[in-house]
Amino acid sequence: MNEITIHAPATVANMVCGFDVLGLCLTEPYDIMKVRLIDQRQVIIHTTDGFPLPMNPALNTAGAPLLEMLAALNQDLGFEVFITKQIKPGSGIGSSAASAAGAVVAANELLGNIFSKEELVRFAMFGEKVASGVKHADNIAPCIYGGVTLIRSIFPLDIIPISSPPLFVTVLHPQIEVRTSDAREILRKEVLLKDAIRQWGNIAGLVAGLMMGDYDLIGRSLEDVIIEPVRSILIPGFDVIKSECKKAGAIGGGISGSGPSIFMLSRDEITAHAMASVMKSVYDQIRVSYHIYVTTVNTQGVSIQHRA
């Protein structure tokens, strides 16, 4: 085997009250990536998607992690990568993480799975560094592990997969760009202790609710008193969508990653489609173009489609 095709799925970072530490893997959308083992010590990037991303592997979110992997290997081999991005960059559903995670999972398969998932996350974080200047793993980890993951700590890296009941996810992607770096800059460096306490009560409740399969507790815990009040200003129609979706039966939801995408969790597929209708009707009125996904939690993460 010297060529492999994978799907690298979108992810929802933060999950409302878990800023920088929680993430959720989606079934759709996903990038399609083909990775080929070559015998020169280099990484070559090809794209077929038309997005204006850097082709220099050191500056590319799929390339940088593979260069790190090659440095760790110290062998005469390299990778040629063909990327068909379907997750639009800047969408807030882990576009850069999908490229990085997909590349390292595919490469590891070609090498006979010599690296652990945790090691793959370490390599893939170099892609996030290229994309946003910060090594974060709240999209990378769920993309590689599947399901819901907790990044208890980045230094040292400590990833904990969190079990969850079946969840349907409706994602609205407004076709506006919010840069991760801008979304970070508008946050205050200090927060009120009382708000931080409320937030850690909520994340503890969310983790307990997910592990117990208690949808009501999950819903009560999906509250963010620190980040959402600031960032939601950048997202047209956010408050209306959130309150209307709650009325229409959503478990809860909020900003996906640093936005502009909004996600809502539902117990069943019918409710998830009702969320899509709510989102559609709000966005048709405010005349911003958008894309909506109705999908599920993906417990597998990056999936292998084809080996050759």
Next chain:
Amino acid sequence: MNEITIHAPATVANMVCGFDVLGLCLTEPYDIMKVRLIDQRQVIIHTTDGFPLPMNPALNTAGAPLLEMLAALNQDLGFEVFITKQIKPGSGIGSSAASAAGAVVAANELLGNIFSKEELVRFAMFGEKVASGVKHADNIAPCIYGGVTLIRSIFPLDIIPISSPPLFVTVLHPQIEVRTSDAREILRKEVLLKDAIRQWGNIAGLVAGLMMGDYDLIGRSLEDVIIEPVRSILIPGFDVIKSECKKAGAIGGGISGSGPSIFMLSRDEITAHAMASVMKSVYDQIRVSYHIYVTTVNTQGVSIQHRA
């Protein structure tokens, strides 16, 4: 039945990374309380322990909750309460909470269990208000529910029992007083966002570790970058005890509630006694008197000993 005797156990609030939201019930020490149903609409407090606590029921931590209960009942009955405190006030292991929780659980038994545990917590919080000026439930809830409890929110009250593996607890109670109100005042009102993120990663890890029975994860998560660095200054020998206990095999631990007590968790009884030796040797050197308890997590909470 018009008289009941109960044991109201000590509790460890905060559990290091869960300031104001997590609490743990201990098997020992406990207060002994006898509550008698009387036919006058009043609460009478008797003590046999010699602690200089207010006998006016409105100012007593057992009395205030019972007055609230009487107000809710609107019947011609009252309670006579006999308290033998064994949990020293100001110890940081939930002395006031034990009186409040014990009183309401006993009274509720005498009334035929007409109130839910959550309602009992609501009544008992009036005792905490009397004791420290703040209605908090992180000692009350574990005392009433047993085990580990999460107070996701106080307003509205949302209590979530968290399952845990068997845990042994070693508690050092230095015989110095740290007033809860003083221990609160030295805290900063604002915290760094990056520290808050680290803290909510840890509490999420702690809840996951408890529910999965993963002792290593519990240990890694027992880290407090916000409260402990400030409050531990008030506790002689804190840093030495913590590092020596970790070396001697503790899962982890820290300040119990607002101090001055220090608690350490262990996987087994032998290690829990080794913790006691470490604590003893440190405190014998610094010449502060102390008391040490080697106990377990109490999954029952307030327990009924005798009915008459």
